[in-house]
Amino acid sequence: MAWNWLGFxxxxxxxxxxxxxxxxxxxxxxxxxxxxxxxxEGWRPLSFRQSDGTLAGLEIxxxxxxxxxxxxxxxxxxxxxxxxxxRLPAVLDDRVDVAIAGLTLTPGRQRLVTFSPxxxxxxxxxxxxxxxxxxxxxxxxxxxxxxxGSSTVAVVRHLLPQVMLTPLASYQEALSRLSSxxxxxxxxxxxxxxxWQHDHSxxxxxxxxxxxxxxxxxxxxxTQYTELRALVSETVNxxxxxxxxxxxxxxxxxx
Numbered sequence: 001m002a003w004n005w006l007g008f009x010x011x012x013x014x015x016x017x018x019x020x021x022x023x024x025x026x027x028x029x030x031x032x033x034x035x036x037x038x039x040x041e042g043w044r045p046l047s048f049r050q051s052d053g054t055l056a057g058l059e060i061x062x063x064x065x066x067x068x069x070x071x072x073x074x075x076x077x078x079x080x081x082x083x084x085x086x087r088l089p090a091v092l093d094d095r096v097d098v099a100i101a102g103l104t105l106t107p108g109r110q111r112l113v114t115f116s117p118x119x120x121x122x123x124x125x126x127x128x129x130x131x132x133x134x135x136x137x138x139x140x141x142x143x144x145x146x147x148x149g150s151s152t153v154a155v156v157r158h159l160l161p162q163v164m165l166t167p168l169a170s171y172q173e174a175l176s177r178l179s180s181x182x183x184x185x186x187x188x189x190x191x192x193x194x195x196w197q198h199d200h201s202x203x204x205x206x207x208x209x210x211x212x213x214x215x216x217x218x219x220x221x222x223t224q225y226t227e228l229r230a231l232v233s234e235t236v237n238x239x240x241x242x243x244x245x246x247x248x249x250x251x252x253x254x255x
Contacts, residue, residue, distance in 0.1 A: 026070075026228040029097060034076045037063040038090040038099035041081050044195035045252035046102055055079055058252045059100045062119055062217070065244075066098070069235050088112060091218050098232065099218040102191065114221050114229055117236045118214030119245055120254065124152045125190040126206040127197075129178060133185065136208050139163055142184040145174050152187050155211045175200070189213075194254055205255065 029035060039047045039059055047057040064074035082090050087101040091113050104122065105115045126139065133139060140162045146152050148167040156163060166183050168174045174186045175196065186193070190209065197203050217236070219229050239245040 025224045034078050035067050035070060036078045036080060036097045038080050038082045038087060038096040038101050040101045043102060044198055045254060046191050058248055061248045063100050091220055103218050104213040105216040113218045116217035116232045118216045119236055120215045120249060121212055122189055122191050122215050123209040123212040124155050124187055125193055125209055126185045126187050127193040128185040128204050128206060129202060131204050133206055139185055145177055145183040145186040156187055159210050198253055
């Protein structure tokens with residue numbers, strides 16, 4: 001699917017075990033023999049559990065790719081599954097080496113942690129059931145659902161001032177209302193909406209983004225982590241140039 005980035009230019013492109021986890025410099029990580037990574041679960045196609053319980057998704061591939069770069073072994077990684085509110089604290093409290101957990105690179109977060117170059121460009125998109133909606137303009141004066149209090153509300157009001165907004169309490173309510181025809185579309189993160197498409201047939205993404213939010217790997221600040229940060233940044237840049245990140249994103253159905 002070809003995306004209209006609305007003028008924004010950016011190059012896109014293990015099973016959890018009970019082990020102690022402490023952030024460390026690169027030499028200590030190498031001596032330890034594995035990388036400790038904070039991830040989410042239940043966020044298809046970025047990071048989710050398959051039917052056999054193993055973790056999979058784009059962010060899991062990235063974590064394994066880092067392990068392969070450090071140890072020449074993609075299996076040398078321990079996943080620490082964390083809820084959304086604990087993604088940054090896991091790094092700040094030295095519970096993990098890095099976090100690859102759907103974190104958008106923002107100025108506020110950059111004051112707390114260091115970020116790698118972005119590995120994927122997320123953003124606000126619209127999911128519909130009627131394939132005739134082929135552009136954002138087609139949704140003018142239509143009923144569009146959004147999560148109550150979401151930052152997407154301001155974006156939609158700016159780009160589609162004539163749309164009829166329907167605030168919703170959860171993604172589940174959004175899916176229910178969209179499937180029953182009570183709303184014509186739902187605006188949310190493209191990565192989440194892509195997961196819906198994987199799990200439910202008959203839904204379509206409007207091929208335009210209303211906003212852009214770069215996802216990046218979070219690492220701890222401090223001079224002792226300089227070598228680790230350099231390795232991660234160089235690796236992500238190499239993946240962009242080689243096309244590996246784009247290939248993995250396409251594999252997981254991400255636009």
